[in-house]
Amino acid sequence: MDGDDLLQRLRDRDFRLTAQRRVVAEALAGAHVHRSAEEVHAAAAQRLPEISRATVYNTLNELVALGEVREVQLGGRSRLYDPNPTREHQHLVCDGCGAVVDVIPREQPALEPGDAHGYAVDRAEVTFRGLCPNCR
Ligand SMILES: [Zn+2]
Numbered sequence: 001m002d003g004d005d006l007l008q009r010l011r012d013r014d015f016r017l018t019a020q021r022r023v024v025a026e027a028l029a030g031a032h033v034h035r036s037a038e039e040v041h042a043a044a045a046q047r048l049p050e051i052s053r054a055t056v057y058n059t060l061n062e063l064v065a066l067g068e069v070r071e072v073q074l075g076g077r078s079r080l081y082d083p084n085p086t087r088e089h090q091h092l093v094c095d096g097c098g099a100v101v102d103v104i105p106r107e108q109p110a111l112e113p114g115d116a117h118g119y120a121v122d123r124a125e126v127t128f129r130g131l132c133p134n135c136r
């Protein structure tokens with residue numbers, strides 16, 4: 001999926017990539033990446049030991065505000081940051097080890113107009129749960 005492109009997308013929109021912002025973006029690079037702020041900080045600190053939690057949190061908030069990263073709540077304790085916000089996708093989560101995979105179901109979930117209770121619905125989040133091949 002598109003996660004690899006996060007750095008490229010940020011370059012394309014002239015987001016100023018300071019060393020701190022770069023290591024945060026790099027911590028979210030790759031396919032099927034969903035990391036908590038703590039995990040992003042740990043990965044960023046391996047590249048740039050002096051980076052503070054506050055800087056990581058602020059950068060994540062900026063990336064979310066730009067629409068380049070999406071916060072998702074997949075039933076664990078913490079929100080996860082997902083660098084693949086541009087393509088509509090759902091999640092497959094392992095109940096054993098917590099591994100998360102991006103999936104695109106053939107049919108997107110939808111509500112009949114009569115079931116929307118007057119809400120202007122702009123998206124649906126579906127989590128498929130089970131056991132991954134390692135945990136089965
Ligand atoms: Zn598993």
Ligand SMILES: [Zn+2]
Pocket residue numbers: 034082084089090091101102
């Ligand atoms: Zn995802």
